[in-house]
Amino acid sequence: xxxxxxxxxxxxxxxxxxxxxxxxxxxxxxxxxxxxxxxxxxxxxxxxxxxxxxxxxxxxxxxxxxxxxxxxxxxxxxxxxxxxxxxxxxxxxxxxxxxxxxxxxxxxxxxxxxxxxxxxxxxxxxxxxxxxxxxxxxxxxxxxxxxxxxxxxxxxxxxxxxxxxxxxxxxxxxxxxxxxxxxxxxxxxxxxxxxxxxxxxxxxxxxxxxxxxxxxxxxxxxxxxxxxxxxxxxxxxxxxxxxxxxxxxxxxxxxxxxxxxxxxxxxxxxxxxxxxxxxxxxxxxxxxxxxxxxxxxxxxxxxxxxxxxxxxxxxxxxxxxxxxxxxxxxxxxxxxxxxxxxxxxxxxxxxxxxxx
Numbered sequence: 001x002x003x004x005x006x007x008x009x010x011x012x013x014x015x016x017x018x019x020x021x022x023x024x025x026x027x028x029x030x031x032x033x034x035x036x037x038x039x040x041x042x043x044x045x046x047x048x049x050x051x052x053x054x055x056x057x058x059x060x061x062x063x064x065x066x067x068x069x070x071x072x073x074x075x076x077x078x079x080x081x082x083x084x085x086x087x088x089x090x091x092x093x094x095x096x097x098x099x100x101x102x103x104x105x106x107x108x109x110x111x112x113x114x115x116x117x118x119x120x121x122x123x124x125x126x127x128x129x130x131x132x133x134x135x136x137x138x139x140x141x142x143x144x145x146x147x148x149x150x151x152x153x154x155x156x157x158x159x160x161x162x163x164x165x166x167x168x169x170x171x172x173x174x175x176x177x178x179x180x181x182x183x184x185x186x187x188x189x190x191x192x193x194x195x196x197x198x199x200x201x202x203x204x205x206x207x208x209x210x211x212x213x214x215x216x217x218x219x220x221x222x223x224x225x226x227x228x229x230x231x232x233x234x235x236x237x238x239x240x241x242x243x244x245x246x247x248x249x250x251x252x253x254x255x256x257x258x259x260x261x262x263x264x265x266x267x268x269x270x271x272x273x274x275x276x277x278x279x280x281x282x283x284x285x286x287x288x289x290x291x292x293x294x295x296x297x298x299x300x301x302x303x304x305x306x307x308x309x310x311x312x313x314x315x316x317x318x319x320x321x322x323x324x325x326x327x328x329x330x331x332x333x334x335x336x337x338x339x340x341x342x343x344x345x346x347x348x349x350x351x352x353x354x355x356x
Contacts, residue, residue: 025053034068035060041284049280055196055203061283062210064203083202086164087156093172155198156205161189165209183256184263188212194272211264211283218288219261228293229257235297240304255300261292268299274324278331287335294331302327 024043028035040060049057059065066075156164162185163175174181188211192204219225233252260267264282269275282291302319319327 022050025050025057029053029056035065037061037063037067041286044280044284045286048277054276054280055200055207058195058207058279058283059203061285062207062214064206064210079206080202082168083164083205086167086205087160090156090160090164090167155201158186158189158193161193161201161205161208162186164205165189165212168209184259184267185212187263187266191266191272191275195276211279212262214283214285214288215262215264218292219258225258225261228261228289232257232293232296235293236300239297239301257296260296265292265295268295269324269328270318271321271324274321274328277325278328281332281335287339290338291331291335294334295327298327298331298334 024047028040028043037060040057044057044061056065064079066072159178162178162182163172165185166172166174166178166182178185185208189204189208192208192211193201196204196207219228236252256267265275265278269278278291278295282288299319302323
């Protein structure tokens with residue numbers, strides 16, 4: 001009976017749902033009409049997006065693509081030019097820095113330093129992209145110094161994209177503390193590269209930047225951030241035992257919830273398939289705050305028993321792939337029951353004000 005049901009769902013229900021979604025997607029992208037942002041938002045909340053169309057739908061939701069179709073080609077060319085210009089600026093900046101370091105090293109009395117650029121290498125580990133930032137490797141060998149610095153950059157890595165976002169915002173001076181000051185930038189860029197694939201890195205750049213701006217708009221205000229943190233603590237206290245360490249003010253304050261919020265859940269959901277399903281709703285810009293609050297509360301409830309006194313291990317917050325999928329499923333189900341895309345978060349006066 002179970003096998004029959006599984007085959008029926010696979011052959012009939014899933015096929016019908018996918019076909020219906022395909023038809024709706026075709027209507028959304030009707031070439032004779034401009035993009036209707038409201039219809040795209042409604043569609044994203046109603047259906048689970050099909051992978052072949054997800055990137056383009058996200059580009060409309062985040063307004064990377066213009067609302068008016070007649071401007072498509074011009075805007076797309078402009079976006080590509082901007083991304084390429086920023087990437088070239090980043091490469092030039094790094095090369096100049098390397099040259100300056102070499103000049104200082106060779107002008108002294110010490111043994112010559114051989115400088116190599118190890119920049120933006122990309123590798124695949126267990127099916128996931130791995131990036132290494134551009135670094136200068138120095139060796140105290142009495143050999144000839146290369147006449148020219150050779151860069152291996154061809155496509156930007158996630159760290160490169162994050163640095164380009166800082167550059168576009170006039171914050172290039174922050175790049176040296178990127179991983180410390182903006183640790184949520186890189187995971188967002190990593191996930192977008194997985195979705196867009198390396199050859200579409202310009203789309204990954206623009207989508208990543210828009211996601212980060214959406215989260216900054218939602219949680220960037222300090223007063224709004226404090227209200228959100230207090231609401232998360234209040235809801236958590238109602239769901240778990242009062243003697244749990246998470247209910248303690250000092251313990252709750254150790255959690256990097258600010259970064260979780262600003263990172264759009266990338267430091268919570270590590271499975272691309274689960275995160276993409278969550279982002280299908282989040283990137284509509286509707287109920288974004290409610291989605292993030294539910295996500296964090298559900299995560300903390302799920303792993304409450306694994307908490308100890310020391311909360312410094314990042315692996316404590318990593319669920320399995322199946323766990324990620326179940327977590328997202330519960331969050332979307334709760335938000336749907338509370339009103340879906342029109343649901344709002346009722347921020348009541350917290351019992352413990354000013355948690356952080």
